[in-house]
Amino acid sequence: MMYSEKVLDHFSNPRNVGEIEDADGVGEIGNAKCGDIMKMYLKIDGGIITDAKFKTFGCGAAVATSSMATELIKGKSIDDALKLTNDAVVEALDGLPAVKIHCSVLAEQAVRAALSDYYTRQGIDPLPIVGEIHEPEE
Amino acid sequence: MEKKFIYADNAATTAVSQEVLEAMLPHFTTAYGNASSIYKLGRDAQRDVEEAREKVAKALGAEPREIFFTSCGSESDNWAIKGIAERLGKKGKKHIITSVFEHHAVLHTCEYLEKQGYEVTYVPVSDKGLIDPEDVRKAIREDTALVTIMYANNEIGTIQPIEEIAAICHEKGVIFHTDAVQAVGHVEIDVHKQGIDMLSLSGHKIHAQKGIGALYVKKGIVLPNLIHGGGQERGKRAGTENVPAIVGLGVAIEAATRNIAEKAAVITPRRNRLIDGILKLPYTRLNGDRDKRLPGNLNISIEGIEGESLLLMLDMNGICASSGSACTSGSLDPSHVLLSIGLKHEIAHGSLRLSIEEDVTDEDVDYILEVIPKVVDRLRSMSPVWEKMMKGEKYE
Numbered sequence: 140m141m142y143s144e145k146v147l148d149h150f151s152n153p154r155n156v157g158e159i160e161d162a163d164g165v166g167e168i169g170n171a172k173c174g175d176i177m178k179m180y181l182k183i184d185g186g187i188i189t190d191a192k193f194k195t196f197g198c199g200a201a202v203a204t205s206s207m208a209t210e211l212i213k214g215k216s217i218d219d220a221l222k223l224t225n226d227a228v229v230e231a232l233d234g235l236p237a238v239k240i241h242c243s244v245l246a247e248q249a250v251r252a253a254l255s256d257y258y259t260r261q262g263i264d265p266l267p268i269v270g271e272i273h274e275p276e277e
Numbered sequence: 278m279e280k281k282f283i284y285a286d287n288a289a290t291t292a293v294s295q296e297v298l299e300a301m302l303p304h305f306t307t308a309y310g311n312a313s314s315i316y317k318l319g320r321d322a323q324r325d326v327e328e329a330r331e332k333v334a335k336a337l338g339a340e341p342r343e344i345f346f347t348s349c350g351s352e353s354d355n356w357a358i359k360g361i362a363e364r365l366g367k368k369g370k371k372h373i374i375t376s377v378f379e380h381h382a383v384l385h386t387c388e389y390l391e392k393q394g395y396e397v398t399y400v401p402v403s404d405k406g407l408i409d410p411e412d413v414r415k416a417i418r419e420d421t422a423l424v425t426i427m428y429a430n431n432e433i434g435t436i437q438p439i440e441e442i443a444a445i446c447h448e449k450g451v452i453f454h455t456d457a458v459q460a461v462g463h464v465e466i467d468v469h470k471q472g473i474d475m476l477s478l479s480g481h482k483i484h485a486q487k488g489i490g491a492l493y494v495k496k497g498i499v500l501p502n503l504i505h506g507g508g509q510e511r512g513k514r515a516g517t518e519n520v521p522a523i524v525g526l527g528v529a530i531e532a533a534t535r536n537i538a539e540k541a542a543v544i545t546p547r548r549n550r551l552i553d554g555i556l557k558l559p560y561t562r563l564n565g566d567r568d569k570r571l572p573g574n575l576n577i578s579i580e581g582i583e584g585e586s587l588l589l590m591l592d593m594n595g596i597c598a599s600s601g602s603a604c605t606s607g608s609l610d611p612s613h614v615l616l617s618i619g620l621k622h623e624i625a626h627g628s629l630r631l632s633i634e635e636d637v638t639d640e641d642v643d644y645i646l647e648v649i650p651k652v653v654d655r656l657r658s659m660s661p662v663w664e665k666m667m668k669g670e671k672y673e
Contacts, residue, residue, distance in 0.1 A: 150586070151593055156659045171623035171662050174583055174602060174611065178661040196662040198585035198602070 142199060143233035149203035154210050157192045164260065166252025166272075169245050173275055175201045177249040179209070183257055188212050188220055193249070200239035204246035207231050212250055217257075221269065223250055241275065248273055281595035283641045287482070287573060288431055288459060288632035289599055293525070294484040300528040301486070304521035312518045313507065322520050329527025333491050336534040337476065338467030345492045345510050346523050350458040350479030351382035352503075353492035356514075357454045357475045358386045358425055360500035362395055365422035365452075371395045374416045374424045374451075378402050378617040380431055382477075383456055387425075400426075404619045406435035406565035410442045417449045424453050428460035428476075432601055432614040432630055433565030434574025436464060443472035452498060458482055458490075462533030463541070463571050468493055478530075480522065485529035489522035541572040543635050547642050551575055551631060554646035558653055560666065564615060564628065573633040576601075578620060581663030582627045582656040584611075590652040596645060599630040623662070 142150075159180040169176040175197035182190035191209040195202050207228050212220040225243035229235050235243060252272045258265035284292075293301075304325070310318030312326050327341065334341040347353045362373060375387050377399045387397045398416040402408050413424060424446050429436045439455055446453040454475035457466065462483040468476055475498065480489035494500055506515025552563055552575050560580035579587070584602030591598050601612030602625070610616070611625035620628075631645070657663040665671070 147589075150589060153659070167661065171626070172621075174622075174626040176661050194659050194661040194664065196581070196660040197583050199589045201583070202586060202659070 141236060142203075143235075145231075145233045146200060146203040146235065149206040149232065150199045153202055153206040155192045155206065155213070156194065158194065159190060159192050162192075162253075164253040164255075164257030166249050166254070166256050168249045168252050168272065169197070169275055171196060174198070175242065175245055175275070177201065177205050177245050179205070179249040179253040181212075181250075181253045181257060183217065186217050188215055188217065197242065197245075198239070200235055200242040201245065203232055204228050204235070204242045205249065208246035208250055217254060220250055220254060223247060244273070245275065281644060283596045283637060283645065285631040285633050285637060285645070286597045286599050287634050288434075288571075288630065290481045290487065291484045291634070293486050294529065294532065296532060297485055297525045297529045301521040301525040304524055309520075312520060313509070322518070325524050326518050326520060329523045332527035332531045333478075334493075336461070336466075336530040337478075337493055338469050339493050340496065342511075343468075343493050343496055345494060345514060346518065346526070347490045347492055347503075347514065348488055348519075349490040350380075350456065350477050350482075351490075353477030353479075353490050354380070354382040354425075354454075354456050355386050356492055356500060356503045357477060357494070358383065358423065359390065360503070361423045361452055361454070361475075361498075362390050362393075363501050364499065366395065370420045370422035372398070372418050372421045374398045374400060374413060374421060374426075376400050376402060376408050376426055378406070378430060378432075378614045379425070379427050380456055380458070383425055383427065384613075402435075402617050405569075406430060406433045406614075406618050407569060408437050408442070410438050410445055413442050414445045414449075417445070417451055421449070421451050424451055426453075426455055428455045428457035428466070429464065429571050430565070430614060431459045432612055433576045433618070434459070434571035434632070435565040436460065436569050436571065439473065440471045443474075446474075447472055459571060461530065463537065463573070465537055466534075468495070474498055480526040480529060483529045483533040485526045486522050489519060489526045491526065540635055544572040544633060544637075547637060547639060548573055548575055548631075548633060550639075550642050551633070551645060552577070554642075555579075555629070555649055558650060562624075564618060564620065571632075574630070575632075576615075576628060576630045578615070578624045578628045579653055580624055580627055581660050581666055582653060583660075584626055584628055586656055587627070587629060587652060590656065591648065594648045594652065596648060599632070601628040601630065602626045 162180040163183040164181040193205040195205040225247040228243045255265035255269040310322040312323040400412040476493040481487040504515045564576040584600030615625035
């Protein structure tokens with residue numbers, strides 16, 4: 140299986156690993172049974188994602204897509220973050236093997252789950268804004 | 278500092294040895310005759326093929342005429358199982374017994390036969406990765422054609438009670454086949470003494486090249502022809518012999534079986550040091566019986582991390598290893614072997630297999646034991662599963 144240089148770089152030097160203690164939104168997606176769990180922490184100020192961190196249990200692609208997703212949304216508005224697609228993550232990583240595309244979907248969904256949590260904490264129903272969060276099938 | 282390179286995945290494949298390569302080389306350029314040709318160049322090739330057959334036979338305690346060259350272990354398995362199924366199926370014997378943790382070359386062949394109307398019983402394995410011969414006995418029926426049980430498991434290295442199983446089969450008049458791809462060269466095998474009727478082996482696991490294997494078929498057992506064509510392999514498997522590969526296999530198996538006990542005496546303590554060193558990490562477990570296993574094999578589950586990440590990090594540190602995680606198997610499920618011994622999915626995902634030979638030195642063992650805790654710590658520090666485990670929360 141071939142990983143791009145960029146995937147290997149984001150795996151070996153993942154950006155934004157860790158937790159944000161006073162996060163404004165935290166989202167977790169996946170389950171250990173399937174072999175992938177991503178937890179995403181967001182700091183949001185005035186509609187802007189000022190910081191993003193993650194923790195991931197999973198394969199090389201799961202780590203790399205989490206890392207890239209945090210890079211792609213940091214400093215962006217919530218609206219922009221909501222537009223983040225798994226394709227954009229894949230493209231930014233110079234591609235992923237076909238069997239690993241689901242990791243990029245997890246990364247996209249982890250961002251949405253964290254934003255959903257953010258709205259919930261604000262007392263706002265996240266569903267009309269963020270939409271449904273898709274958990275991977277077992 | 279010179280970049281470390283430690284190959285600890287000999288169960289996946291091995292390097293062609295210098296001795297094997299040197300024996301093979303003339304057969305590409307000068308001794309290139311077709312073994313079926315009448316002139317000397319051809320006769321020489323035939324002699325070399327037959328010499329190799331003798332070496333394979335000798336290594337297994339068989340007779341040369343009981344050895345058939347194939348292209349790989351999978352081909353040998355397919356031929357043995359489908360061949361017996363075809364032969365005895367016609368006589369109404371359409372039941373096969375195997376185990377749940379066979380190699381896919383056996384499992385998928387059995388699944389194929391199920392679709393063709395055969396019945397297959399999959400005997401279980403214990404949590405130590407061992408088959409109980411009594412389970413085989415209980416599974417044998419009037420219409421059982423074949424029992425096929427692997428000699429040693431490819432992932433957890435456990436060595437099965439082959440002689441006992443063979444004895445039960447013979448008591449009941451059933452043919453016994455074993456996939457010995459992982460065992461040859463690592464444990465003493467004598468097919469006649471052990472009562473093995475058919476045995477598959479592969480060249481590239483014992484320092485021959487990829488693309489060569491053999492099937493031992495006991496005299497008196499007749500398999501249908503696998504490839505129709507010329508008279509090669511006594512007409513059973515037509516096609517011009519792969520002379521260099523066959524010669525290489527002969528040299529390789531002779532070398533691999535020459536000093537099995539001495540090799541084990543060197544490898545086992547190193548392997549044990551690796552096991553004890555890795556098990557010092559919290560939340561780890563050894564998979565498979567500690568004693569009844571191949572000398573160079575260890576398989577350990579490391580909770581809170583995922584196998585592929587571990588392999589990538591080990592690779593970055595110059596260590597080649599293997600795992601039973603779903604991500605390395607190309608499916609969503611982790612290894613069927615680890616599930617068969619009762620591991621939960623989430624624990625099976627974080628497994629590590631090392632398979633070492635004598636070239637992995639005591640110094641290399643030190644290095645591996647230095648790298649693994651660092652890598653595991655790093656992966657655990659970024660793992661939400663580990664975080665939950667440490668907080669005492671459930672993570673399933």
